[in-house]
Amino acid sequence: MNEPKSMDECVYFTRRNDKDGKVVVWVFREKCTKCNEGLMGKPIDPKTGKYKIRSDYYECPKCKNTMNEEEYEETLTACIRYECSCGYKGEIEVPFKRKKVMRLDEEEGKKKAVEALVFECEKCKKKFYITKKMK
Numbered sequence: 001m002n003e004p005k006s007m008d009e010c011v012y013f014t015r016r017n018d019k020d021g022k023v024v025v026w027v028f029r030e031k032c033t034k035c036n037e038g039l040m041g042k043p044i045d046p047k048t049g050k051y052k053i054r055s056d057y058y059e060c061p062k063c064k065n066t067m068n069e070e071e072y073e074e075t076l077t078a079c080i081r082y083e084c085s086c087g088y089k090g091e092i093e094v095p096f097k098r099k100k101v102m103r104l105d106e107e108e109g110k111k112k113a114v115e116a117l118v119f120e121c122e123k124c125k126k127k128f129y130i131t132k133k134m135k
Contacts, residue, residue: 001079001091004028011041011076012096014130022083025117025130027076027096038062040072073097078117088123101129 004010004026012027029039038060042051058072059065076096083089098115105112116129 001081001093003081009039011073012078014133016130019085020126020128021085021121023128023130024081025078027078030072030075032060032063032065033067034065035060035063040067080119082119082121082128084121084124084126086121086124086126088121090122092119092122094119098132101131103129103131 004013007013009028010026011029012025014023014025016023016025029041032038032040040058040060042053042055043057043059043066044050044061045052056069057066058069059067073096078094078096080092080094081090082092094117096117099118100113101116101118102111103114103116104110114131116131118130119128120126121128
């Protein structure tokens with residue numbers, strides 16, 4: 001499994017450490033389905049030259065083909081390198097689909113439904129939840 005050389009190659013990248021273990025997740029950008037040349041990404045603001053990160057669609061820089069955010073993200077594959085608390089080190093590829101899971105909100109002390117990328121340790125079958133970072 002090859003790691004990205006630059007963040008420009010990725011749609012998503014995170015590195016997490018906690019009591020359950022260490023996890024690194026990245027999702028490579030896919031080629032355009034129309035022209036098969038450009039890598040799909042968030043549209044670029046012509047004034048600032050930066051990505052519009054809050055945009056709800058992805059765009060090909062070559063042919064300007066657009067895809068809905070949910071439709072595009074369903075086609076992606078997440079590459080995961082992890083080290084479980086049981087001592088097992090592994091690599092796995094899973095579809096980049098977030099599922100609703102119940103997690104404890106530490107500030108309020110209540111359970112909340114959050115979206116998370118879910119996968120299991122190949123040795124001990126412990127579940128890992130990579131939640132969206134909330135602000």
